[in-house]
Amino acid sequence: MSSTAVHAPHHLPTSYHPPTSAAISSTSNSSHPNRAIPPAAPSPPTHPSPSPSPAPLPSSSAPSRHTMANAQWLFSGSEIANSPSVAAGLTPAEERARRAKGVNFIVQAGMLLKVPQVTLGSAAVFFQRFYMRVGMVGERGVHHYNIAATSLFLATKAEENCRKTKEIVIAVAKVAQKNANLVIDEQSKEFWRWKDSILLYEETMLELLTFDVVLESPYSHLQSILQQLGLEHDKALRNIAWAFLNDSQMTTLCLRMGPRDVAVAAVYFAARYNGEKIPDEGGRPWWVRAGGDEERIGEAVAVVQEFYAENPLGRTDLPLEGSPGGSPGELEATRERGGETPESVKERGGEGEERGGEGRSRSPVERAEAGAGDDDAVLKRVANDPATHERSDEAIASIEGVPPKRKESIVDIDTGERDSKRIKSGDKDEREESEEGEVEE
Known part of the structure; x- marks a missing residue:
């Protein structure tokens, strides 16, 4: 390569100075004077004006923003049981108790501020997520009341139900002292301690929550x-x-x-x-x-x-x-249950599987035809079965035109209708016989 073009990089800090031509010539006197220098990276291809740009992917193929945001904050039971607080020495039961007390702190302060329930729910979610990143005890532990106050402060801004910082500080100070009628002076140590705590942990919470403050309620x-x-x-x-x-x-x-x-x-x-x-x-x-x-x-x-x-x-x-x-x-x-369709009945394995279209029981051959498809092996096996060719008295009678034999009536314990019908029919036969005898005489 006869000559080499020097390309100065873009957007370099002011303290950086590109090497001069003398420096380049001095450094090039090495054992490999003709060392190949790779060319600059080519610029990305541009589409000519007549050709259309590639069509964007359909929005349905990608998960929604809320779905992706919620997925990173879903944990298994074992992960929750081994949270940073438990790893720092708390028992799972004690951690659950402190979580509940922290959310209750949010609710009590929110009631004093008359904050909507949706905002309190968002503050509770911020609180629960924060303690999956930081423990409540230990060297880096943060007390759950401090994070509860910060969660409420952040939720009022995220849900656009803003309250003045002074009002929030006074409310959380009253809840912490368990006295809703307590008068908090804005120049008192208690006021400034809570105000400094809220403003300090707000930035920490936003970083640990990855600024994910838009929630589905x-x-x-x-x-x-x-x-x-x-x-x-x-x-x-x-x-x-x-x-x-x-x-x-x-x-x-x-x-x-x-x-x-x-x-x-x-x-x-x-x-x-x-x-x-x-x-x-x-x-x-x-x-x-x-x-x-x-x-x-x-x-x-x-x-x-x-x-x-x-x-x-x-x-x-x-x-x-x-x-x-x-x-x-x-x-x-x-x-x-109600309003079932034939498809739902078939899915549940209902009557439609074993009964014919007119409510009668299907024969073995019909059942074999329904499930055999194009294969006639099942039909041959059913046809060779002697039980398939057994005919009942009703079937024989219907073919030969002879009325079927009358079966003896079985006593119906529940209704007794058949016995009453037999008694009535017997009385009727006796009356007819007596009338015929009188006519013959």
Whole structure:
């Protein structure tokens, strides 16, 4: 190569100076003077104007943004049981209790601020996710009340239900002191301690949450499911389902499954608790139409049942005695069968499989023809079976034109109709014989 072009890199810092031509000539006097220098990378190809640009991929082929965001925050039971707090020395039961107390701190402060329930739910999700990255104890541990206050502060901004920082600080200080009527001075140490804590951990929380603060709410899914099932006016069921969602925030349920599954489990819990049944549609149970899964419904109810049994907050209004389980049998108890289609009956192995079109039992040959297809081996085997050619008395009578033999009536214990018919027919025969005798005389 006779000459080499020097290409200065783009966007270099000001302190960087490209080497001069003298420096290049001095460094080129080596044992390999004709060393090949690779050319610069070619520019990317451009499409000419007449040719159209490649069509974009359909949006349905890629998962939605919410689905991808929720997937990274779903954990298995073993992962939750080995969270950073447990690894730092807490027992799983103690960690569950502290999680519940932290969310309860959010709820109490939110009630003083009159924050909507959806915002409190988002704050609870932020709180639960944060402690899957950082422990509550240990050298890097953060107290759950500090993170609860920061979660509420962040949720009010994420859900656009903003409150002044001063109002949030005063509310969390009152809850921490367990005195809703406490007067907090803005120049007091208590006020500045909480304010500094909230502003300090807000940045840490955003980093650990990867700035993923746009959430799907199970409350909105609950409303859509009730409308889909025609239960939006069922106030009793709606209130119990709403209470189930509120209690589930105290647990790690939002870390185990998506908000849609939690909402379906809430509908099941409410229907079972009230003893209501939800009708099928086209032979499909209500939870299938709502996008639920039997296994996830059972898991959700089990997690909330564990919270009711442990009762870390010492509540007396928990519906422990009448709360249902999540077994498949109890799930079926909320289903009102009806409106089944022939396809659904065939899927359940119903009558359509073994009966003919007019309600009669199908013969062995007909059953063999239905399942044999193009293969006649089954038909030959059935034809060679002597049992196939046995004919009943009714069949012989229908062929020869002779009425079949009358079978003796069996006593019907339940109704006794056949005995009464025989007695009446006997009396009638006696009366006819007596009348014939009188005529002959």
